[in-house]
Amino acid sequence: MSKAPLIALLTDFGTFDPYAGILKAVISQIAPGIPIVDLTHEVPPGDVLRAAIYLWQSRRFFPVETVFVCVVDPGVGTTRRGLLLRSNSQTFIGPDNGIFSYVMNTEDQVWELTQQEYMLPNVSATFHGRDVFAPVAAYSALGVEANAFGPRIPQPNSLPNPILVAKADGRLSGEVLYSDRFGNILTSLGRFVEISTGQFSIEPWVNIQPGPANFPIYSPDLTYLWLPSGETLRWVHTFANLEGVECGCLVGSSGLLEIVANGNRVDQILKLLPHDPIILGTFGK
Amino acid sequence: MSKAPLIALLTDFGTFDPYAGILKAVISQIAPGIPIVDLTHEVPPGDVLRAAIYLWQSRRFFPVETVFVCVVDPGVGTTRRGLLLRSNSQTFIGPDNGIFSYVMNTEDQVWELTQQEYMLPNVSATFHGRDVFAPVAAYSALGVEANAFGPRIPQPNSLPNPILVAKADGRLSGEVLYSDRFGNILTSLGRFVEISTGQFSIEPWVNIQPGPANFPIYSPDLTYLWLPSGETLRWVHTFANLEGVECGCLVGSSGLLEIVANGNRVDQILKLLPHDPIILGTFGK
Amino acid sequence: MSKAPLIALLTDFGTFDPYAGILKAVISQIAPGIPIVDLTHEVPPGDVLRAAIYLWQSRRFFPVETVFVCVVDPGVGTTRRGLLLRSNSQTFIGPDNGIFSYVMNTEDQVWELTQQEYMLPNVSATFHGRDVFAPVAAYSALGVEANAFGPRIPQPNSLPNPILVAKADGRLSGEVLYSDRFGNILTSLGRFVEISTGQFSIEPWVNIQPGPANFPIYSPDLTYLWLPSGETLRWVHTFANLEGVECGCLVGSSGLLEIVANGNRVDQILKLLPHDPIILGTFGK
Numbered sequence: 001m002s003k004a005p006l007i008a009l010l011t012d013f014g015t016f017d018p019y020a021g022i023l024k025a026v027i028s029q030i031a032p033g034i035p036i037v038d039l040t041h042e043v044p045p046g047d048v049l050r051a052a053i054y055l056w057q058s059r060r061f062f063p064v065e066t067v068f069v070c071v072v073d074p075g076v077g078t079t080r081r082g083l084l085l086r087s088n089s090q091t092f093i094g095p096d097n098g099i100f101s102y103v104m105n106t107e108d109q110v111w112e113l114t115q116q117e118y119m120l121p122n123v124s125a126t127f128h129g130r131d132v133f134a135p136v137a138a139y140s141a142l143g144v145e146a147n148a149f150g151p152r153i154p155q156p157n158s159l160p161n162p163i164l165v166a167k168a169d170g171r172l173s174g175e176v177l178y179s180d181r182f183g184n185i186l187t188s189l190g191r192f193v194e195i196s197t198g199q200f201s202i203e204p205w206v207n208i209q210p211g212p213a214n215f216p217i218y219s220p221d222l223t224y225l226w227l228p229s230g231e232t233l234r235w236v237h238t239f240a241n242l243e244g245v246e247c248g249c250l251v252g253s254s255g256l257l258e259i260v261a262n263g264n265r266v267d268q269i270l271k272l273l274p275h276d277p278i279i280l281g282t283f284g285k
Numbered sequence: 286m287s288k289a290p291l292i293a294l295l296t297d298f299g300t301f302d303p304y305a306g307i308l309k310a311v312i313s314q315i316a317p318g319i320p321i322v323d324l325t326h327e328v329p330p331g332d333v334l335r336a337a338i339y340l341w342q343s344r345r346f347f348p349v350e351t352v353f354v355c356v357v358d359p360g361v362g363t364t365r366r367g368l369l370l371r372s373n374s375q376t377f378i379g380p381d382n383g384i385f386s387y388v389m390n391t392e393d394q395v396w397e398l399t400q401q402e403y404m405l406p407n408v409s410a411t412f413h414g415r416d417v418f419a420p421v422a423a424y425s426a427l428g429v430e431a432n433a434f435g436p437r438i439p440q441p442n443s444l445p446n447p448i449l450v451a452k453a454d455g456r457l458s459g460e461v462l463y464s465d466r467f468g469n470i471l472t473s474l475g476r477f478v479e480i481s482t483g484q485f486s487i488e489p490w491v492n493i494q495p496g497p498a499n500f501p502i503y504s505p506d507l508t509y510l511w512l513p514s515g516e517t518l519r520w521v522h523t524f525a526n527l528e529g530v531e532c533g534c535l536v537g538s539s540g541l542l543e544i545v546a547n548g549n550r551v552d553q554i555l556k557l558l559p560h561d562p563i564i565l566g567t568f569g570k
Numbered sequence: 571m572s573k574a575p576l577i578a579l580l581t582d583f584g585t586f587d588p589y590a591g592i593l594k595a596v597i598s599q600i601a602p603g604i605p606i607v608d609l610t611h612e613v614p615p616g617d618v619l620r621a622a623i624y625l626w627q628s629r630r631f632f633p634v635e636t637v638f639v640c641v642v643d644p645g646v647g648t649t650r651r652g653l654l655l656r657s658n659s660q661t662f663i664g665p666d667n668g669i670f671s672y673v674m675n676t677e678d679q680v681w682e683l684t685q686q687e688y689m690l691p692n693v694s695a696t697f698h699g700r701d702v703f704a705p706v707a708a709y710s711a712l713g714v715e716a717n718a719f720g721p722r723i724p725q726p727n728s729l730p731n732p733i734l735v736a737k738a739d740g741r742l743s744g745e746v747l748y749s750d751r752f753g754n755i756l757t758s759l760g761r762f763v764e765i766s767t768g769q770f771s772i773e774p775w776v777n778i779q780p781g782p783a784n785f786p787i788y789s790p791d792l793t794y795l796w797l798p799s800g801e802t803l804r805w806v807h808t809f810a811n812l813e814g815v816e817c818g819c820l821v822g823s824s825g826l827l828e829i830v831a832n833g834n835r836v837d838q839i840l841k842l843l844p845h846d847p848i849i850l851g852t853f854g855k
Contacts (some may be wrong), residue, residue, distance in 0.1 A: 021628060
């Protein structure tokens with residue numbers, strides 16, 4: 001394996017404490033000069049689902065052979081395993097708590113991290129990011145083979161899939177995920193791909209039943225999003241198609257349908273909560 | 286053009302979501318190994334004026350041939366243009382919404398970004414930072430000529446200038462801009478340059494009428510700042526010249542007059558708002 | 571001296587303003603290509619004690635010859651000195667306000683920064699991070715000898731030590747320091763080292779009286795932490811040994827005793843304040 005082009009960090013450490021900086025220090029000691037990119041350190045504390053979605057959103061924009069250090073780890077210090085995942089020519093390192101659920105494919109290979117020579121001495125009970133995952137990532141980036149870190153394992157733990165169901169009548173059932181920095185609300189509906197102007201197909205972003213063959217083609221002009229309140233939202237092209245406090249939905253930058261407003265925080269206008277059910281369909285159907 | 290020494294990022298993405306990390310991923314794919322510097326990602330969402338001032342404050346400390354990626358872009362997905370600006374041997378890339386207003390000179394050259402071969406495939410309607418500006422910046426940093434990205438255009442959009450007026454009686458009229466992390470309040474008055482101990486001249490930081498010839502020399506000992514409440518503040522050398530909740534003004538690190546206290550947040554002591562009028566002058570004048 | 575492997579930044583600038591980015595710009599101009607690592611920019615404004623503890627926690631994970639730029643500097647612009655400290659083959663640069671108190675040893679050497687050729691022209695009264703400390707750090711990283719920056723001085727200012735007292739009856743008296751991102755509360759008790767399973771000795775992290783010989787061996791099973799309320803907390807191995815809102819203490823990642831809960835913010839359950847007294851001991855003693 002060639003040397004990695006960069007190491008990406010995804011944690012819930014925040015940036016107030018020196019924890020994220022210490023990760024970089026450990027990496028720099030073992031693999032001097034390798035570029036380190038902060039994906040984010042602001043995953044809500046312990047929110048493994050959020051981290052898993054962020055990884056899914058981001059990994060395809062990173063170079064081949066990127067090493068991801070992923071530390072959202074509420075079970076640190078217990079017997080939960082540490083993992084190294086090889087997936088689509090990238091390497092993911094972190095705890096076995098489902099954080100890799102939405103990047104894994106059936107062909108991917110997984111190892112358990114057991115070999116202490118690739119960890120810091122005296123591994124602490126509370127900071128495996130520093131003592132285990134950062135040093136393993138640095139050695140991996142230097143070209144140490146996955147087999148050196150521990151044994152292959154068949155199947156890591158995984159999270160349940162977000163709701164994404166194609167109904168018999170063509171409607172699509174999903175759920176609210178979370179809101180971002182701008183107040184835009186991401187949903188589980190997608191990943192939408194514009195196959196021709198104003199015509200969208202779905203390539204499901206998580207494994208679902210029934211499979212993709214059941215999804216119709218969606219035309220934004222004819223399609224609306226139903227909220228739990230009974231309110232319906234238009235499907236628009238971009239923020240500027242909305243005015244003032246009008247809320248709508250659009251295909252966001254990751255291909256997921258997002259609920260948005262124009263220059264306003266939709267999460268403060270609509271009182272939606274994570275896991276609230278939503279339905280996409282046409283009037284009359 | 287030689288390869289850029291670094292790419293600087295200025296956005297309103299925040300660091301909670303993976304958006305800023307994805308910008309770096311895209312850049313790293315196209316221009317591996319180029320240093321990436323975060324100027325800040327915490328511009329208030331959509332606040333183009335703030336971003337424009339940050340650029341003005343910062344760009345002179347960056348190396349020649351730095352490429353700036355500037356994404357405060359509430360009009361994303363509309364027909365607003367994307368720009369590349371060459372200014373004083375640095376390159377600025379971002380939307381045509383006035384964000385470059387305070388770095389542009391009349392000799393600068395501007396291009397519209399139209400050539401899709403330097404963008405990601407399938408440009409989204411909501412994330413041109415990722416799909417347009419980051420890849421163009423990376424190619425520019427690699428040495429691609431500005432002409433390759435699209436046609437020259439005569440004049441980008443620009444913001445109105447902050448208020449900075451020299452009155453006939455020697456007083457200087459300005460406005461409150463915003464407060465920083467420490468609660469210090471930046472004003473439009475400046476850029477002050479200390480020409481000898483305790484003697485300041487002004488080199489206007491934005492184009493103003495009447496021109497610089499009308500500005501007197503200011504001596505802090507004799508000069509006061511009038512607030513809208515009628516209160517006047519002393520002009521001091523540094524924070525330690527004030528005690529407790531006493532408020533004063535001083536020449537901040539960018540040369541703009543700042544309203545400050547010592548170890549206290551002046552923005553919580555004085556109830557000033559952006560655009561509040563302020564006047565600098567001597568008693569009796 | 572060889573070129574530094576990286577420059578680490580520790581400030582209270584926050585990341586909302588461009589100040590931290592400007593530090594990096596200045597460094598990049600003088601020492602192009604040197605890796606820059608953010609330790610944190612989120613030290614509470616003016617909190618020199620916090621910065622001093624962060625440095626103590628972090629420095630041992632950084633490479634030999636790392637240069638640390640440390641700017642928590644409420645006295646900027648006064649006659650307080652600027653310093654360069656050589657300590658254990660690392661270099662620390664910042665104001666003489668005690669920020670280096672917990673990294674300094676008696677063998678360390680200190681210089682005052684006086685030579686203006688290693689500063690930016692026209693040093694401001696409010697931003698020595700940009701005008702003095704960043705350029706000195708960059709030149710130091712390039713190999714400029716410490717003697718070139720100014721004269722040796724005997725002793726910098728230092729902060730009082732946090733409370734850490736071994737009582738005659740074997741109990742240990744300390745104080746609350748602060749809470750971190752996760753709500754965990756760090757204390758002055760430590761640095762605990764596990765000498766065999768379930769047996770901890772103390773290597774005092776700050777100079778104390780009486781010396782280490784007076785510290786007993788601590789066994790978590792038999793040892794409790796007394797809070798000012800009279801409540802006692804169990805000493806556990808990791809977060810998962812606690813349930814719900816049960817609070818306990820454990821040896822944190824820096825070796826200091828931390829007060830924690832499992833999946834809850836202990837700082838919102840217990841109403842502890844910085845400097846609150848705490849006592850570690852066994853029942854009956």
